[in-house]
Amino acid sequence: MIYIHLFLAFFIPGILGYGGGPSSIPLVENEVVDRYEWLSVKEFSEVLAMGNALPGPIATKMAGYIGYDQAGITGAVVAIFATVAPSLILMISLLSLLMKYKESPRVKRMTIVVRPIIAVLLGIMTYDFFFTSYESVGMLQTVFIGGASYILMEKLKVHPAYVIAGALLYGGIFLG
């Protein structure tokens, strides 16, 4: 049963997430946190933090870890398979058909119409994360850490991996 749930939890974001792995983040959160309740918002944020600190595609990192966490190595394989296989099979099998239509306005429109919804889902997640942080470390720390990481990543162009490592260090020393 858990394998079927794992498959569904990653199949749905994989098949609906237009615009690559990052657009499937809120859809995965919706399944994993809201529907199946495998992780809390806080645990999911740890997964995302680690996923963003490490290189490589984000969708499969989330699937692999959450699958492993829920049902061991088989779980990881099922979750990664559900993330990767459907769209890859479509791509290989529909090749000639897709080649004909890839420039079609209809197909381009699909990516375009989904974008605002992904933005909303990401916005809701952003809010949830700030709120969770406010509840656990308070307003002052949230604003301080959030502000500092914004300046470091966006203004000073520090690599996200270093910012996350810095936050881990800061939290281990001052928030423990």
Place this chain on the structure above:
Amino acid sequence: MKHLNIFIAFFRSGILGYGGGPSSIPLVHKEVVETFKWMDSDEFADVLALGNALPGPIATKMAGYIGYRVGGLSGMVVALTASVLPTVILMIILLTALNTFKDKPWVSGMSSAVIPVVAVMLGKLTWDFFSKSGKSKLGWMWSLLFVAGSLLLLEVVNVHPAMIIFALLLGALLKKNSPAEQEGSSS
């Protein structure tokens, strides 16, 4: 030898790419077009357009498809393994280690401090998606309307996001192509 090259190409582009699949595309391009010369730039652009026309993570679609073209089914498996496995294993090791010590106060401090950082990253990603939407054919007005509409459906009516996306995709497919489409002034 060919399979080793496939492994190297997708291992390197996976392990050097930060910020998810889309940001690793230039690295994949470099390996596939420049280093190993499996296809030319035009062909690569075709494959990318093809990948973008389908849902799901882009990095694995590219790896799987290019691996398949270069080395058949086994090439596909090698390419996928190289792009996915190394970072998944790292992820499992690091997070499992973190969870083992989660009762220690310094570990819970660490995980608390990371939440606002992730929130900032998500906020940035939110803005990226929204501004890309505003600059696309949809335009700022329609983007805002879409945002308001989906916010209402998600938060007030409690519709599953999959339903909204599915309905929108269906609409995008069924809508007739207006003449204005060619001038890029309509949604």
